[in-house]
Amino acid sequence: MEHQAIDELPSGKICPQKPPKNFVLLVSVLLLLTIVQLYHPSIFRSLFLSKTIDSNPQVPSTSSSSSSDHSNVQEDDLPSITSNLKCDIFTGEWVPNPEAPYYTNTTCWAIHEHQNCMKYGRPDAEFMKWKWKPDDCELPVFNPAQFLELVRGKSMAFVGDSVGRNQMQSLICLLSRVEYPIVVSSTEDQRFIRWKYTSYKFTLAAFWTPYLIKSKQVTYTEGPTKNGLFELYLDEFDEAWTTQIDEFDYIILSAGHWFFRSMVYYENQTISGCNYCLIDNVTDIGKQYAYRKAFRTAFKAINSLENFKGITYIRTFAPSHFENGMWNEGGNCLRTKPYRSNETRLEGLDLELYKIQIEEYRKGEREGRKKGLKYRLLDTTQAMLLRPDGHPSRYGHWPNENVTLYNDCVHWCLPGPIDTWSDFLLEMLKMEGMRSAEEKKLRITNDTTLN
Template sequence: MATVSSNQAKEQSSFLTKKLLPWTLYALILVTLLHFYLNTLSFPPSPQPQLLHSLNSHSSPHSPPPSDDEKGEDTSCDYFNGKWVRDKRGPLYNGTTCGTIKENQNCITHGRPDMGYLYWRWKPNECHLPRFDPLAFLNLVRNKHLAFVGDSMARNQLESLLCMLTTASSSTLLYNNDSNKFRRWHFASHNVSVSLYWSPFLVKGVEKSNGGPDHNELYLDHVDERWGADIGEMSLIVLSIGHWFLHPAVYYEGGLVLGCHYCPGLNHTEIGFYDVLRKALRSTLNGIVDRRGGKGGSDGVGVIVTTFSPAHFEGEWDKAGACPKTRPYGKEEKKVEGMDAEMREIEMKEVEAAKVKAKGIGGFRLEALDVTKLALLRPDGHPGPYMYPFPFSNGAQERVQNDCVHWCLPGPIDTWNEIFLQILKKWEEQHRTEE
């Protein structure tokens, strides 16, 4: 009898174990999932929810309602000194919804695994920078021709703007020539044309090629007519140069060789590139003032000079240099210095000098988009190895080329255009008071 009771007890114990074990496992899994969910709520893993909101909301197709700290605007504020702070909302668009992103900057579709770089916004010290409003931008440039002129950073900024504008209105590509170097889009809803002009020096230049000399040639007293010929039809011009001046080059002025930069064996005087950058930008701004500044009124022109955007290579760019950081620098963690500071200072001074030249000319606006500091603080915003699709899909590579100059789209460069919009609003306010 005792033996039977013992066997029954063992069978009951075994039955309870089999019955309870699955529920115990389910409970553990549930606790784990709940822990993961609660720890990710405060920092969204991807931009998809924000994107879907911006596309599907009938009341506000371009952005969610502003947060309390963004209500109200002050277009007279200094937007260029501040810090990067976390932003739960993420960008207006992603790499799959915007068809104009250059492939090398499409970090999301190229498999970049970390999404944290998308969830930061720029917070100026003295005011709040509002989220980009594509309809407000399009209304301000209605019936106008906006031209981005310069190097690949000009293209990077243009593609960022197009991606944000197309969340509110569709565009049509009207023109494409020379490997995407010269393109034009049209927003029929507002009769707005947006163009890209490849001109890495702004002045006349002959770029080095495989079949020619191993240096660039710059003619510092002549505007590049590949874009200069169209100045008369441009309402807004965004200029961006800098990085191409680091390459070997021979410089001409007044038909004579002025000197060169890194040209061993050519028997020219080495003069570096700082003064050359100054001369090139001066010739460009003077050329715009001379060709358009005197027209005044509704035929006037607005000019934006986007300042130098620093690179973030850790090591030599051509020797496996990389930009592996995944978060911004703190406000006081990094200072603008060395070459970055020199390039920025030259550009800022030339803008101020051109303002003096254009003083009293009606309908002429000129402003520096001083992004150098806020760009310096974003080492995490570059494509890095994801300039190529899934660079580690076959395992670790001994050497992968990194892009630590251009910016992921979406990414920090979207902020350039948020400030650009505030400049346009300020100009509009000034125009109303002058009438």
């Protein structure tokens, strides 16, 4: 838009007396700020939030508290959106970060006992002193005040298993430098808990659903585990969460390691197969089949909701790092530093599960787009593949305790590498406005072309 100069009035009009120079200067500054806010709102917001951080004595400032504000414009069903046009924030390396950690196991009460590695005697601390460095740009370290400003008045739900809960507890610990939440749950069931950040009117919730779909643990007279066998209803919604997420602005959806258990599959209320059930006349069709169907049904549930208008983030599979045996065969994870990206690669079953997630995500996203719903891919797989040093191992309990997962190479120590998931999430939230604008522009272009 071109703006007419103040003293260029139409012919025949009386030109008013010129205002003082200070007034002209003030008007010019205000006009400039208005233009910046209209055309670059994220820059304007970043300036404000940076000031918020600097003026808050509870929050240590870092050199990476802000990022450049550009969007990674891609086709709709490509997942990445970052602050750099040529950068994929999910591809990179772990680099030393001597400033970490940003909380400790003594300053944050939200750490689950089984992930409290320092409490249970882990002798090394270097696993906490790394940050993720994308190949072609910088990923800012999590800024708690900036995050809380962006989600002010909104709500976020973590939907999934204990690794999803692990992520939520990490986020609570990172936010604790600004504010702790209060419990506002209507139930005492810790699997379905809600928190409130009262100063920001921000609600955080966890919905326990290890398979994302309807399931139950049962006792069989045959099979390898008998009382440890799970029935999965692959085409039925888990109403424990699907009936409660209409009100949420953001959903973080994830699932993975529970699919390694012995399971019996039901479709149309009839047994259709199993995974390592060893039951006569029931065909073992593998865990991949159920994994695909579970995500497909979960996306169908979200897309069928009448009132849900939020954004669904799919957090991708985080590989475990058992060596010298499986979890129940004495396997352990004793490494003390990250891999470099050229030292390992995703392969085998982990790769299959990851590809299934991506494929079903794209199908679900396309269907959701027809209803105006938004899906985003929070792709943590590559970063976590490189962190065999970040698990509790035997430091999630006292040595003489009788626990099911004695060497835990599935969950993540807190503080630890899982804190980087909040770095990813905040960067995606910061770019959401620009991503949405690009998608709207693309839809308008497509509609015009079709017409």
